[in-house]
Amino acid sequence: MAKLIKSLFCCIVFAYSAMAQVPLNDLAYTDSLSAILNGQHNDSSKSGAAFQLTEYYAQKDTIRAMQYLQQSRAWLGNSPLLRALYPYYYGLLLARTQPPLAEAQFLLADSLLKKIPGSASCGFQARAWQKYGVLQQVKDNEEAYMDIIIHKVMPLARQAGDSIFIGKSLLDLGIVFKNNAKRDKAEAYCLEAISVLKGREGAESLLVEVYYTIAENYILSGKNPQARAMLDSAWVLLSPYPESDKVIDYYGAEGMYYTMQAQFDKALGSLDKGIQLARRRGLRYEGQRLELQQFYAYYNQKNFAKAKEVMLRLMQQPEMMARANNRIQLYYGLAETYRALGQMTPAYQWLMSFSQLSDSLSASRSRNEISALEAKYRNAESRKRISVLEAASESSSLSARNTLLTLWLLAAVSIALVIASAFTLFYYRNNKKLSEQKEINYQQQLREMEQQQQLGISRAMLEGEERERRRVARDLHDGLGGMLAGVKIKLSNLGAGHDHHAALHNIVGQLDSSMKELRLIARNLMPESLLKFGLETALKDLCESLRSERTQIDFQAFGIEPDIAEPVQVTIYRIVQETLTNAIRHANASEILLQCSQNGDAFFITVEDNGKGFDLSGIANAAGIGMSNIKNRVKYLKGKLDISSVLNEGTTINIELNVGD
Template sequence: MKRTICLACFVVCASLWGSAQAQKSSRYADSLLLITRQSSSDSSKAAAHLLLSYFYVFRDPAQARQHLDQGRKTGAAYPLLHALSYYYGGVLFYGASDPVKSEASFLKADSLLSRINTKESISFRSKSWRNIGILRQASGDEEGFADILIHKAIPLAQQAGDSMAVGKNYLDLSLVFKNTMQYSKATGYILQSINVFRPNQAIGDLIVAYNTGAENYVLDKKYPEARTMLDSAWKLLKDYPAKEMYIDYYTAESMYYDETKDFKKSLASIDKGVALAKEYNKRYEEQRLLLQKFYTHYNQNDYTNARQVLIYLAEQPEMMGTITNRLQVFNGLAETNAGLGNMPLAYSWLKRYSQLSDSVNESKLTNDIHALEIKFNSQEKQKEIAALKIERERAALSAKNNRLINWLLGTASMLLLVVAAFSYLFYRNNKKLSEQQRLNHRQQLKEIEQQQQIHFSQAMLQGEERERRRVAGDLHDGLGGMLAGVKMNLTGLSTSTAGNGSELHKVIGQLDSSISELRRIARNMMPEALLKFGLDIALKDLCGSMMSEAVKIDFQSFGIEDDIPQDTQVTIYRIVQELLSNAIRHAQATHILVQCSQNSGTFLVTIEDNGKGFDTSLVSQAKGIGLGNVKRRVDYLHGNMEIVSAENEGTTINIELNVGE
């Protein structure tokens, strides 16, 4: 009998903030809850909520859902956290036994993470695809799982430099080949995973790899190699604290003893494993051991006990949840019933097995069914089959006599159909061509119109900036110089005038204030820091200049490059300047966070304030808040702007700009 016991299980990692062992601790959950209540950072709160959703997936699904929703809401302004909320959503849907929504959530996470070029995001993309593959495998798509591992999960793990993830993906791939009886290929990937885990001192993963290798060698009839793998696993297990790891060892050991005909030791290993599985409430692992117990009984021709084990397993949802296991149970029930002489029931189970089996086993199953049919049917049934065969031969002879006439009629009909088809295709192609030309013409007109609008906006913005520079220069160099000269003359006059000296000093003080205000206006119209030191320094100075005792502005910048064209720098500066002005004057904010970052040709701006907020549905009707100017500049840089706000809840504005040449 074919024997493959599916080992794949749904594995998700939370390596960003904590270990799997920590997640089992109530103190770990308490510390995360404390962060959600006391931290002043939205990003820290969001991260803690997401990890709590993972912690409660199998403990309290309702709490897991609440933490996921809160984490997604709190981390909406942070691209990585927003993407990870869908990753943990995939975990939550899996825990709720909804594989369709689970896969959709992992795909959404991968799409969002692909926009963030960091090792962390790439590593979570690899984990997302691995989980998608496991979902596909659970539905019986072993080939799809292998394809995802080879073309998605493993390359992404390698790109992220996550060697442990690479090793685990190799081990998953070995299970695919083991389950499809390609044992030599499975061996290669098992050894590769061991070579990854051994230098990293990943003891738990090494134990799993050795147990998997032992099972694969047993199925490949390489018993000395299987014994070596079992001995290697045993050495590590003796000092390993997690005693539930013995369960898989006993499974592999029982397979080894069963194949080497030491059935007594095989059953002893199974009993040890079952006791441990019950102690740690590992239902699926317990059922894997019972499936191995069936094989041991079956190989001793003890069909009664073998069938009893399978009857129990056929009622267990954990075992029957995968196609591979259902095939084994159905086939085993067919074999044991046949061995006990119950041919009608054997035939019924083998028919169910045939309907479920894939195309690879189809011909073998057909032969098995035919063999049971021969045992089941009486001699009269065989005569009836023979009579039907004779009748078919007569029908074939009659059909042969009519074939020539049918062929002639068919040929004429085909010629007419071909002519009609060519005529129809010619008409349809001409119609499609005309429609395509019309659509192309309309598209060209639309593109010309859009291009004209872009040129108009570009000319208007450039003209506005040139006028700002001219007026700033005139104010600073012309009027500013004249006022400075007047100040100097008045200062000299004050020293020679005794009686009116105090009045002159008062006038000089007013004049000095006027010169300072004049220079401030000139700097706002064309900041010197932008021209001299670049965009990063200019934005920092802008935030500093707009701070006051009543308004605190935090400025954060990441990777802003110096080679951005100056016109583009000025446009970005104006956008930030306008949004800060809106936050202070209109939103009456007391705390503003400004984040600016650059990733190659993309420039990201996030401005978050604690002001009074506004109804975003009324943006198009708003007057005097300058958002129209901001939108025009964003469009000029081929960008996008997203506004998240509500009355009395502050405002968050996310802008993505194209600054490439």
């Protein structure tokens, strides 16, 4: 039964991954969307609210979801994005009842969205492919699902800059590894998802799902303290919203935790809380999933009568019986329960039903168990006949024949068990080899993705350096070269004029300007103060050189350590230089605040100005060399870049860099 408990909870976690991501306070969420539909808002806002309500009710109330989807059509207008999103939300509505049609809708949405530029269309492309992949997973094609997540969903989510959906993709990979008993891999992906999602606004609901998943993975790995810690982390987020749908799943995970520790009363208590909440929310299937977990608690508690009562009740529920995975659980659970009660005939019948429905390894193992159970059943029937014959006659010859028959039956049972064990061992070894090969393939794909990303970053850095060299050459030729050429011409003509004093004064002035230009170019190439006195002094000199009557720069430094590696210091200097230059040249700022601080291996840069600002919607496609250089250098130091800007009010740039070895 322990194996069935583990497979049951894998099915429950899969249900998590297919659900829509909504805030934990889902009641306030739906109320706010309904207010938009009924208020004075533009068509775009109303269509977006109708789409979100469609997704929310798609798994709860299909009639209501269809009503919202139909309402959305009145507000689509001529917007290409809204029209491309309609098949995506229609696919969500069809996913449970008509999977083939849902697949077609998701592919249609992708084909329409890829024609629309921008991060929003990329983000919805990622979602369409994720939903398409889930439908492949439902068909037990996990290889296709993994391929879609790795090669479709995650690249599109990164292109859209959607960190939350990247976290969801990592969770999906973790669930696949968990379902295939790759506990270490599942843990690694879940921990990475937590690092991506933790602290991000709007990620609380998805973060709770990650906590459930890794908690269940720890439970199945026997790491109970870690599992309890993850459940507690989930409850910290859930406790303000005791009526949230996510609380139902929390009680399910907690019930699993107590069941696997043989604390059955606590398990039943947690599961009952979840069942009552599901009934209050009208979520029939969610409540039935928790009732199925109650069966395992009762069974392992050896309360077989109560376990049978739960299973027979679930057999009458259309929501539970609609899914083949659930029927497999119910059939096998009833077979085991009747066997424990000593009722071999119904146990054999339910095990036959289980065998007809299951496939692959589960089917193979069930057939072996059926053979053993059938032999026991026939053995019991034979013994009944033997008893009748012995009562009718005390003939020694008849007793001998009956004894011989019993020995033959026992021998048959032993042979059947040996054959079953041999087939199970053979199948297990083959399946293990296939799983190891799949894991090698998955890791190779991930390594190739990382290598491509590193190559892209290196290429961008080299191109930036090449542009810098061209700029220096242009400055030398057009600036300093022209000035010195003028000096040469005037010195050549000096003898032909009369006012030598005025001419010499003019030439000295030009030479002075040439020297200033030379110093400026030298500072741009490599500031001497950086090499001699360190980063903080160089930044102070940079601010002094850029400060003017129309532009004031306030520089503040906190805890900058002198032992930062020289290449890192140069990179930080270039980042600050580009941000200040952009603020002066492009934003026309009159006041600039520059703050630089260090905390261990983390280096923080903040640049605030009161310039004219800009539209952030175009920053992802910005073609300016300055902004491109900033982004590439931040990536080079494994940093993070955050820009906020308001038109006619100013811009704030926050940068976090890794300056460790």
